[in-house]
Amino acid sequence: MINRLADWLDHRTGYRDLMREALDEPIPGGARWRYVWGSTLVFTFGMQVLTGFMLWFAYSPSTRTAWESVFFIQNEMHFGWLIRGLHHFTAQAMVVLLVFHLIQVVIDGAYKAPREVNFWLGLVLMQIVLGLGLTGYLLPWDQKGYYATQVSTEIMGSTPVIGPQLQQLVQGGPEYGHHTLTRFFALHAGVLPALLVAFLFLHIYVFRRHAITTKLPHRAPTTTFWPDQVLRDGVACLIVLAAVGFLAVWRGAELSAPANPGEPYEAARPEWYYLFLFRFLKFEWVSHMGEVTGLGEAFGAVVIPGALMGLLALMPLIAHIKGGHKFNVAYLVLVIFGAAGLTGLAIQEDWYSSSKDGLAFRAAVQQAHVDGERATELALSPSGIPPAGAITLLQSDPLTQGPKVFRTYCADCHQPASMAGQFTAAAQAPELADLTEREKIRFADRTWITAVLTDFRGHFGALANIKAETGSPAEQEARAKAAEAILNGGSMADWSQTNAEILKTSDGGANLKGIVEFLYAQSGKADAVLPDDPAYARGREIFENGLTLMQGDQQVTVDACSGCHTLHVRGEADEAFSGGSPILTGYGGQDWLRAFISDPAAHYGSNNAMPGFATQLTPQEMDMLVRWLTGDYYRAAMAVETSAPAAE
Amino acid sequence: MSHKPPSPATGEISDFPRRGFMTRLLALVIGGLTGLLPAIPAISYFIDPLTRKKRAVGLSDDDMDPEGFIKVASQDALSEDGMPRSFKVIADMQDFWNKFPDTEVGAVYLRKESDGQISCFNARCPHLGCTVKFEDASQTYVCPCHASAFSMTGERTNSIPPRNLDKLDAEVREDGMVWVKFQKYRAGIKEQVVV
Numbered sequence: 001m002i003n004r005l006a007d008w009l010d011h012r013t014g015y016r017d018l019m020r021e022a023l024d025e026p027i028p029g030g031a032r033w034r035y036v037w038g039s040t041l042v043f044t045f046g047m048q049v050l051t052g053f054m055l056w057f058a059y060s061p062s063t064r065t066a067w068e069s070v071f072f073i074q075n076e077m078h079f080g081w082l083i084r085g086l087h088h089f090t091a092q093a094m095v096v097l098l099v100f101h102l103i104q105v106v107i108d109g110a111y112k113a114p115r116e117v118n119f120w121l122g123l124v125l126m127q128i129v130l131g132l133g134l135t136g137y138l139l140p141w142d143q144k145g146y147y148a149t150q151v152s153t154e155i156m157g158s159t160p161v162i163g164p165q166l167q168q169l170v171q172g173g174p175e176y177g178h179h180t181l182t183r184f185f186a187l188h189a190g191v192l193p194a195l196l197v198a199f200l201f202l203h204i205y206v207f208r209r210h211a212i213t214t215k216l217p218h219r220a221p222t223t224t225f226w227p228d229q230v231l232r233d234g235v236a237c238l239i240v241l242a243a244v245g246f247l248a249v250w251r252g253a254e255l256s257a258p259a260n261p262g263e264p265y266e267a268a269r270p271e272w273y274y275l276f277l278f279r280f281l282k283f284e285w286v287s288h289m290g291e292v293t294g295l296g297e298a299f300g301a302v303v304i305p306g307a308l309m310g311l312l313a314l315m316p317l318i319a320h321i322k323g324g325h326k327f328n329v330a331y332l333v334l335v336i337f338g339a340a341g342l343t344g345l346a347i348q349e350d351w352y353s354s355s356k357d358g359l360a361f362r363a364a365v366q367q368a369h370v371d372g373e374r375a376t377e378l379a380l381s382p383s384g385i386p387p388a389g390a391i392t393l394l395q396s397d398p399l400t401q402g403p404k405v406f407r408t409y410c411a412d413c414h415q416p417a418s419m420a421g422q423f424t425a426a427a428q429a430p431e432l433a434d435l436t437e438r439e440k441i442r443f444a445d446r447t448w449i450t451a452v453l454t455d456f457r458g459h460f461g462a463l464a465n466i467k468a469e470t471g472s473p474a475e476q477e478a479r480a481k482a483a484e485a486i487l488n489g490g491s492m493a494d495w496s497q498t499n500a501e502i503l504k505t506s507d508g509g510a511n512l513k514g515i516v517e518f519l520y521a522q523s524g525k526a527d528a529v530l531p532d533d534p535a536y537a538r539g540r541e542i543f544e545n546g547l548t549l550m551q552g553d554q555q556v557t558v559d560a561c562s563g564c565h566t567l568h569v570r571g572e573a574d575e576a577f578s579g580g581s582p583i584l585t586g587y588g589g590q591d592w593l594r595a596f597i598s599d600p601a602a603h604y605g606s607n608n609a610m611p612g613f614a615t616q617l618t619p620q621e622m623d624m625l626v627r628w629l630t631g632d633y634y635r636a637a638m639a640v641e642t643s644a645p646a647a648e
Numbered sequence: 649m650s651h652k653p654p655s656p657a658t659g660e661i662s663d664f665p666r667r668g669f670m671t672r673l674l675a676l677v678i679g680g681l682t683g684l685l686p687a688i689p690a691i692s693y694f695i696d697p698l699t700r701k702k703r704a705v706g707l708s709d710d711d712m713d714p715e716g717f718i719k720v721a722s723q724d725a726l727s728e729d730g731m732p733r734s735f736k737v738i739a740d741m742q743d744f745w746n747k748f749p750d751t752e753v754g755a756v757y758l759r760k761e762s763d764g765q766i767s768c769f770n771a772r773c774p775h776l777g778c779t780v781k782f783e784d785a786s787q788t789y790v791c792p793c794h795a796s797a798f799s800m801t802g803e804r805t806n807s808i809p810p811r812n813l814d815k816l817d818a819e820v821r822e823d824g825m826v827w828v829k830f831q832k833y834r835a836g837i838k839e840q841v842v843v
């Protein structure tokens with residue numbers, strides 16, 4: 001039955017001849033492992049077609065949907081992360097296999113007459129594969145792809161004469177926009193794969209016409225493609241699959257933060273197989289030669305690689321000259337070693353060197369990971385991605401923006417301990433927060449309040465570094481004077497010194513804990529105790545009336561806080577203490593902090609050594625800073641807590 | 649493929665038959681495995697719309713009351729003469745990765761019946777999903793696609809549609825607004841099945 005069906009089909013299509021033609025290709029000298037490269041390339045291309053079509057089903061090319069749709073593939077769709085990971089790593093495997101294929105072809109002399117045309121077809125295929133890598137890198141529209149591709153298109157634009165036109169054609173306009181993505185996508189998923197298929201067809205056709213090049217045709221009996229070579233090819237493909245599968249599971253394809261032209265990306269690097277070119281362009285002499293020749297960046301990025309590639313294309317002709325083949329092999333080895341050396345140099349400088357640039361690069365990569373993960377976390381939050389796109393997620397995220405504002409305006413005085421050595425002058429104020437451990441805010445937490453109460457001079461010790469040198473502006477002089485007064489003449493410093501031991505030791509520390517809890521509760525933070533907590537009540541009592549107790553035979557008193565401080569107790573309608581400044585109403589909370597940063601003197605009166613920031617910070621910056629320092633931002637763990645009861 | 653007779657071109661090869669068979673089998677298994685493995689995640693990915701647990705597209709819950717009603721129109725906007733009027737349904741829409749606030753998600757016809765009750769139909773034709781239009785002159789709902797027709801009370805008046813217009817629960821609440829339990833039903837079948 002099957003045979004009759006097969007006969008019927010063969011009669012009408014002649015498929016058996018085709019199969020025979022395909023499978024019974026004779027291989028003189030027997031099947032060999034060194035012939036597998038071409039097949040692995042066909043296999044990896046097949047993988048790219050399969051995974052590429054899958055991604056296409058869910059990808060949306062526009063500046064407001066590209067990152068978003070890739071995010072959805074990566075985080076919401078079944079095996080989306082794996083499909084994307086396979087596509088990502090198979091693309092890189094193709095480049096590696098291409099190089100192996102080229103090496104084997106050159107060493108075996110398979111490029112020589114009459115196979116010149118096929119060699120050139122192969123070189124065209126190589127350019128297409130590199131073009132696919134370049135266009136694919138931009139498509140997720142994340143910071144990494146955006147800035148790496150910027151460099152490529154700027155290089156294109158720096159080409160003499162036709163540069164600007166060429167760049168606009170590729171980008172779809174003078175700058176990146178929706179059409180940059182539609183064009184890159186059309187190239188990546190349409191034009192280039194179609195060209196690749198066409199050239200691959202020609203490549204295989206011409207290859208079959210000339211048959212395989214064998215250096216030792218009598219090394220073993222002649223065999224056929226099926227099954228001896230197919231088995232070797234199959235094993236090689238399986239190894240490639242295992243390798244990319246392993247990488248896709250182990251590392252995965254990263255999705256960095258959504259592309260943002262206003263947000264610098266200091267970890268910008270091209271895909272690793274372009275690193276040699278990247279490093280080459282960093283040589284000063286390359287730029288200098290560009291200037292001298294009037295070719296600009298195109299000298300290093302287009303002319304030199306073009307010349308190297310041109311010489312590669314001339315190989316079949318050079319081989320006619322005596323010793324030409326040896327020259328070709330030596331040349332290829334030299335180019336590959338050169339590229340490998342430059343790649344190694346770039347990797348060494350970025351990842352292993354302890355130079356300033358290396359450290360900065362690694363810090364930037366770290367930051368890029370953090371931003372990318374945060375963007376995903378926010379996109380997964382119940383509020384999701386707004387119609388304006390994922391670019392807004394990080395822009396309005398206090399956890400991301402607060403530390404940046406802090407770094408610009410606050411960190412020089414309030415130096416984070418983890419950044420020791422990165423500042424020119426000494427810290428002038430207590431540490432408030434850390435820029436690497438962003439969730440951990442020291443400012444106004446329980447430890448902070450305890451330190452202010454029991455070790456005031458130590459806690460504010462950095463204020464001693466505020467110095468008025470000769471010729472300082474009046475403002476600096478006033479700050480220095482205030483700092484001196486706070487540390488040495490201030491009544492709070494004395495209160496703290498007098499009462500620290502009493503508070504710490506009396507009643508097992510319960511009095512201290514009381515004041516701390518009472519003050520902490522003024523912020524309205526979620527983890528504060530409620531007014532019916534005994535600690536709160538005790539703290540409130542001490543704040544209002546102070547403390548009198550017996551130590552041995554001696555009666556000691558702790559002066560009431562309300563004697564000096566103004567405080568409108570949170571949650572109490574009319575009860576207010578009006579002792580004076582610093583004002584503690586809502587201490588550590590958002591309103592208090594906002595008002596305080598804007599104009600510290602209004603809160604601290606003359607006891608203030610901090611400049612006001614009302615005019616320096618934009619409302620948005622102030623909002624981000626204050627919300628970060630008070631912990632008011634989205635946390636993934638929070639969503640789990642609140643959604644759990646709803647699910648029941 | 650494995651039972652293909654040996655090709656005459658390979659006559660000079662003095663292969664042991666057993667080894668030849670093992671090679672063929674191995675080549676087939678390994679080749680097949682390599683080809684099929686990537687297809688597994690690809691298929692699972694492709695049928696994601698069928699296997700997904702969390703709904704990726706549709707009305708988002710925030711706008712609805714616990715019974716699934718959405719505010720559609722003021723009761724004053726309904727025609728006093730008992731004729732149906734078309735209203736857009738505006739709600740938050742989850743569209744895969746985006747949540748679009750207050751966007752148009754469908755249309756309904758609202759009518760004040762003689763006893764003061766409100767009747768409500770989804771404007772989506774139960775035949776194949778076009779939007780029906782109410783024609784004042786003939787007092788019927790007509791579908792512009794395949795001429796499905798329905799009476800003012802929603803009964804089909806020809807046999808093109810498989811069922812009557814989809815009636816939706818509607819009620820006037822204290823705020824003077826008409827609230828509708830907006831649902832879409834599958835087209836083309838006799839039964840009412842929520843999409």
